[in-house]
Amino acid sequence: MEASDGTWIRELAFEEYNFELAHQKGTFLICYRLNLSTAEPLQEQHVREALTFLHRKVPCLRMYFDQRDGDKWIREATVPNLDFKVLPDTSDYSVMDCLRTYRYNSATGPLWCARLVSDVNSCQSIQTSLHKTDDGSAYFPHSHRLFLGFHHGIVDGWTAMRICGLTVTLINDVISGKSINNDQLGEYVSPQQTMELLLARKTLIENDSELKKKWTDEINSQKGRKSFFQLIHQKPMEIEEKSLHLERELDASTTKRFFHKCRAEGITVHSAFTALAGVSLTDLVAEKGIIQDTYNIRIGHLINMRRYWKGDVSRSLGCHILAPLLQRIDTSRNVIDKFWDFARSVHQELQRKIKDGTVIEAQAFYMINYTGTEPDINFDTPVTSDYDISNMGDVTALVTEGGDHIKVTNILRSISIHKLPNTCSHIIHTFRGKFIYVLDYNTRNVSTEIAEDFCNKIFNNLLKVI
Template identity: 45%
Template sequence: MEKVGGSWLRLVTPMEEMFESAHQKGTLLICYHLIFNSAARLREDHVQTALRNLYWKVPNLRVCFDDRDGEMWLRYRSSNDLDFEVVNGGDVQSTVERLRTYRYNSTTGPLWCAKLLHDVEHPKESLESTSNLPFISHVFLGFHHGIVDGITTMKVCGCFVQLLNDVISGQLISDKVQIGELVSGEETEKLLQAKKKRIETDHELRETLIREMRSKCCKPRLLDSIYQAPEGMEDKSSQVIHNLDAATTEAFINRCRAERLTVHSAFTALANLALIDLLMKKNVIQSSYTICSAHTTNLRRYWPGDTSLALGCHISPTFLYIKTPRDAGNRFWHYARTLHQNLKSSLESGKALEDIVLRQLTTLSKTEKTEDHVESKEENTEVRPDFFTSNMGDVTPFISRESKEIQVTQITRSISLHNTGLSCSHVFHTFKGHLTHCLDFSTKSLSEDLARDYCAQIFRRLKEVI
């Protein structure tokens, strides 16, 4: 008998299903931390009213997962209740840790939550606020990754800030105007099918690409050579946060522009060199190191037409392998330009889409061998990057509706990585002229001391090259 619920939408995409599987393991969950300065103490009922309106303005926030005839579907919720809590006596770190392992009710929702903290000690990593508004509040938004990606989540944050301002100022709010549309992966699927047809009709190309992918999958992570977690240690997600001052941020951005490359490429190059610094300290000394980084890519970039209203989870990694000489820091900008050109080429060619197709083909190949009872060695077809990146660029335009009564002074993004086999992720963006960097990591892959040293090396080198 069909469960009581809202209207059915569609089958889930493979990405949505993957994130739901991770959610069941309590991982790959998103936490956004917004720090507000306000003219008066932020009222619970104001926040709740803004969240209620947010719920009706963002279709993603009204969906859940459910089984339909043995298949997983998205459907609208039958209830409109919120998961909102005022945390009394809590602190920033414990709230973040809680949202890293949060359990949502997948079949009834909501697949997101909000927490409000007052009167807590300001995190030592926080920026020195330039706001003259005296009251400080912390709002945490947690999300099931299956319903949002970075673009969608920042739009949700911007909408929430706008609504909170409207509620405080007594503005009339209409729930008829939505901030976007929950779209399927149809456009992505069309692109994947085109790539798949090209690869399958060219046998030589298919074998070459699969052979290259399998050879790369055999590459061990560099971090594994310098850290082995103690036997029996529980895997947890942790983070190191660094906020760069405005003057250094501006100098870094201007230098990147002068060198004609992106902040993303330059920061990735710094992360590579800092990784080598760690290896050298641990006596893993080579003339060069092949570093694999995975760059979270917005797949909407490959869709035709206007994608500005497309909400949902539409991402996949673009893998970059780059040979890094031990002394690359001596000619940093030359090295960064080489990395930039390689990454740019991969992004423009849709390498992320090609890699999805190759994973599908190798999975199918393994299944066929099993069914035909052909004896074969177990093949590893999963890339093990040394680190991931998630860069949103300048997120200031997303938060464009502030007022004299309330202002956002800091945004921090984070994702849990424990129990995934992933090592660490550089999550960064600029907001109001400051670069914010969060190194999310699994404690099975990095110790707290190594993670802090890694970040320290990145920002030491950043200041050296500007």
Template identity: 40%
Template sequence: MERKEKWLWKTTSVEQSFNTYNVSYQLTFATREPLLHDHLRRALAHLSRKVPLLRMCYAQRNGEWWLKEMCQEIIDFEMIPDVTIDEAHQKCLTFRYDIETGPLWCAKLKTNSLSLEGVSDRSMADFPHLNTLFLGIYHGITDGYSNMKICGFLIQLLEDVISGKPINDEEQLCECVAGEKTQRMVDERFAAIKANCEYKEKMVEEYQASQSKCLLASLIPEGAGEKDPKTRLLTRTLDVDTSAIFFKRCREEGVTVNSAFTALCSVAMVDFLVEGGIHRETYSISSNHVVNARRYWEGDTSEYLGCHALPTNPVVVETPRNVGAKFWDYAREVHREFLKTLDSGKALHVEAMKQIMRSESPDCGALSEQSQFDFCMTNMGDVTPLVTEGGDHVQVIHVLRCTAIHPVPNFWGNYLHSFRGRFINVLAYSTENINDQVAEKYCGKIFKHFHEAINIKK
């Protein structure tokens, strides 16, 4: 299917910041009848035609990178029956997209999926046929919210294809937009900083100070791991009952799940540092949180897809060596600090400072060769309404997500969300600095504190 050339927009600074790596989504679903590969291929073709984001590619225009619509429809679909779950994610996370031709996404199907950790033995009498689809997407065109919506669109279209319902490809399922609103807010902060020399000097000093290495870097030297690094994953899916206890306890203690889990990661990090020989009364634990920029837009943004994540929202909290039974007091402190960054638009300020540093010198403001954060966090809350549970022919069982860590200077990142009442955590780590044993040890400490926290009485 040939299309006329259609230019979309010049890439924004946020899109450019995500242009170095991929994302991988794992969508496990069950069907009433054996899944016909033709059904999935047709659903993927409809998905491409009805979601503008999936028709994007890049092109040079007057010496600048622009996004444009692909000239030809290409559906990159592959059957991967004989690979492991980890190998499937590796295929997506390391996939080399032809950014000037497209597509900037791919789909890989693994049939007869194995049982999933934390997913109860629900009755499969009506939906006995399990399949897992891996969606790989180039991060420069998309974000977590968009990806979860795309998963939901695909399930909806697969349901329609199997049922024989007519599908109108001219009716678009969403609107794909540039981050102009975000860029405008960043530009306003940029101008305000540049207009006051004394203020700019102060902001530059603060920004440079924030680029110092995290405590963890002193224990894990750069390049200590594999010379050809990759991103590996540790996943934890809690059962519905344990998840409900955790959610309820967070509400009772007046904190969000995001803040509680950040606190758990911080406390586990202190354990890690103490065992590494760093002995202090308190530790400045630094976490970086990816923020959905739509929160700063006006009006209903639910139909706007694209790359609208702000990559850097730093939170630094003094963490005592022994939190113990005062965990929830500490979690509330983390929550207060995190809310301060959200309310002040800290992530917008950091983006403006990156532009300030680049305007001073092309080499300034670039990413450090080592992480400035002890860990990174991205939380999407309950994604069930976005992905949907399915319909009469297809039921979604599980979904998880991850981003390639190895192309950027991060040791590891936690990807949080819940689906159908289950709390899901993926710890993605770069094997350049972190080996499997270190990752298992850290993840084990997080969930040790998790189980202690939900059993602590006031």
């Protein structure tokens, strides 16, 4: 497709531009993996046809970036332009590693891609009846993994999960021979409401000297500080900097116990997991010889900005996140003995920050002090958090469990964070009653050995407190 085939939409917003800059450096790219089971082996043509409908029904998947009068603009493709391949049976890690460093053609699109990998052994089965797993979930005998890669400038987690759900529905409908309309999944919405909030808060800070001093002191306090991972990580000179990930999940029974305990203690699962990660990090660094009575840990929380918008946001597609909301928690080495009191304090402070719009205020202060002529991502800034957390909650309704011909048995997501000052990101959600977890880590600051130790400590501590 030629770039001239697209309709001009609007100029890129600040965060969209930043994600494009990151993309050009091969990072901040998203990969989703759908584990599928089908009654019959998936046919390439069925999936390709479903993805063609997906392109027609999801406006953000038709977007790409192009120059106009010296500025970067968003354009909408008028004809389908798919990037889809069927791969031989290969490791999930190799496919995910490829999609997390993928180079899209920003000037023509598409800014997303799909890869299908089938389990050859399962496809040799002649059985087509529905079976049951140990937890009672239904599945078919043929197994596949469908990977979807996204440029972060066109989707956030909420949008991507909705796309995954529509993809499953479309594959099922194509196999069924159903007629498929061109009704849109939603609308590709500009971040106008977010910008209005930022400008209002920017004006507030500019007219409040105490507020301006507060954020000036906050920024100054970050200068020169290393994350705890950097303090315990000795990076070999020859190691290649890249993003890697670890996967864990809790079975349905353990997930239910964990969630029930959180409700009984009056806190969210997100706050409880934030506290668990903090406790586990103190355990880790203490074992590595950094002995302190209290550890000041910094956490970055990814916030869906739609929560601050007016009106119905259920059809608002696109990328609507800002830099993570920073929270500091003082964690003592023996806090596991009073874990739920500690978790409650973490929860209360986090809820206050969310309610106060702290994430908006932080970005507004950045806007006041930014002197560049265009958005830029500083790839060598100090680490602002010891770890980040992205929590999508229960995504079962968004993804769907499947239909008569296809079932979703699992879904996970991952994002590249190398070539950035980031250390690691906890990526969590629940699907079909199971708590799904990915730890994305940057080998620049976190070794595989430390990542595995950290991950194990988190889940060992979780079992202790429930």
